[in-house]
Amino acid sequence: MQNHPPTSFLYRFARTLLPSPISALLCAMAGIGVVGLYLIIVSVSLGTALPSLSEGQWGVEYTNRVVQPLLSVFTNITLNKLLFLGAWAVAGLATYFVIEYILMLFRNLRSAEHDIQQTAEGIIPHPAISSFFVSVLWRAAVIIVCAPLLMLALQTILDQLSALAPKAVLGSLSAGKTIGELCQLALMVTILSHCIVVFLRLFAMRMRLGGDDPL
Numbered sequence: 001m002q003n004h005p006p007t008s009f010l011y012r013f014a015r016t017l018l019p020s021p022i023s024a025l026l027c028a029m030a031g032i033g034v035v036g037l038y039l040i041i042v043s044v045s046l047g048t049a050l051p052s053l054s055e056g057q058w059g060v061e062y063t064n065r066v067v068q069p070l071l072s073v074f075t076n077i078t079l080n081k082l083l084f085l086g087a088w089a090v091a092g093l094a095t096y097f098v099i100e101y102i103l104m105l106f107r108n109l110r111s112a113e114h115d116i117q118q119t120a121e122g123i124i125p126h127p128a129i130s131s132f133f134v135s136v137l138w139r140a141a142v143i144i145v146c147a148p149l150l151m152l153a154l155q156t157i158l159d160q161l162s163a164l165a166p167k168a169v170l171g172s173l174s175a176g177k178t179i180g181e182l183c184q185l186a187l188m189v190t191i192l193s194h195c196i197v198v199f200l201r202l203f204a205m206r207m208r209l210g211g212d213d214p215l
Contacts, residue, residue: 031190042165050171
């Protein structure tokens with residue numbers, strides 16, 4: 001087993017803010033995927049995409065080969081019921097994890113309060129009681145500070161994407177401007193995805209979500 005030298009809190013905190021190679025790749029894929037998926041959804045809503053391209057032939061082919069199949073999928077009653085049940089299952093699972101986390105906090109608090117040491121000098125509280133309160137306060141502060149900022153950033157990106165997507169799908173903007181603004185939005189989603197990863201790291205008090213190195 002290798003013994004890693006101790007590092008300062010500032011070093012560990014800075015490393016928590018930096019992306020790992022796999023995290024950077026996944027966040028970049030999320031940025032491209034979210035923008036691309038949103039454009040497809042808007043094109044399905046509008047019924048076509050780039051109708052003036054190739055004298056209208058592109059728009060006809062896109063409608064027949066992409067829009068119509070997706071519309072048939074979206075209007076499938078059985079699929080909609082399964083998605084509805086899946087959404088309720090995800091909500092129930094999230095509620096379960098929240099309740100389980102709250103119960104775990106109470107169990108850890110009771111354990112830290114009751115596990116005491118009797119010595120000749122008196123009763124010594126469990127040494128974990130201070131670290132318990134520090135971790136609770138840290139996670140509460142992370143939620144209070146980061147959650148509103150993430151929601152504000154998400155709302156800003158959605159507003160820009162909803163304003164740009166119909167123009168991009170219909171070809172109302174020049175190709176260079178459309179590509180540039182879409183790449184900018186994809187980069188913003190990528191950065192937001194990384195910020196969410198950092199938020200989860202800070203909440204879990206780990207430098208990496210898949211690692212055991214404590215913050």
